[in-house]
Amino acid sequence: MNKLLFITLIVLLSQVLRAQDVSLLTYNIKYDNPKDSINNWENRKTFLISQLRFYSPDIFGTQEALFHQLQDIQIALKQYQFFGLGRKHGDEEGEHCAIFYNKNKVQLISQNTFWLSQTPNRPSKGWDAALNRICTYGVFQKKNSNDRFIVFNTHFDHVGKKARIESSKLILKKIQKINTQKLPIILMGDFNLEMNTEGIRIILKELQDTNLAAGKNAFGPVGTFNGFHFHKPVTRRIDYIFSGKDDFTILKSGILSDSKDCHYPSDHFPVYTELLFKNN
Structure with missing residues (x-):
């Protein structure tokens, strides 16, 4: 085979394969609390944003972000657009579970937000939760591809034991209702x-943990919650990316423990994964 033709075929093949995979990241970026002193948003946002720029996921979901934090990220990462509502009143106030997407890689088809409560269609607090909690989702299509998929991004309550269990059940019911195609x-x-825990076991009946499914292609520490304690082992894993069991091949997954000058950019580590659509 002509050497130039061979190289051209390899390049085209790599482009086709790239169109058939999707990279995602979930990140609790810690809300902007001036009382955090050295770990406040102004001191860590530059490194956090550069971290997102380096990994450059097609889609990333944030938790705890206030609207001005979302704006800071979007201003710096101009190829991304975000959507989502604040959990308090369904506007820009309060913490968001926003979803950012790279406009050059994926197209947003539709989006919405619901509350983790007995009245999910309006701002509300569910069961024994301490705070309003939400789930934001978007239907996407890969550019230069027919692949459509749905991404849900959420943040469960930190107090309510029943709320966390019922939130798992509610999200699975919502997925079934929304995902008619x-x-x-x-x-x-x-x-x-x-x-x-029971809430995670409920989810794993329907979905797979991409970090575990990655097997030898998983990387990073065991835990995701670091509490800004740089010199302590991180063993508590509470941040996840799940996927449909028959939807994707898990190419790789990482819990990202990047730091600068002995400081973490958030009190949680982000979780990153690359997935290959099984229909291809």
């Missing part, structure tokens, strides 16, 4: 639940 599913966020 049987599209590939991704669920990510801060679940405030470790692996051996």
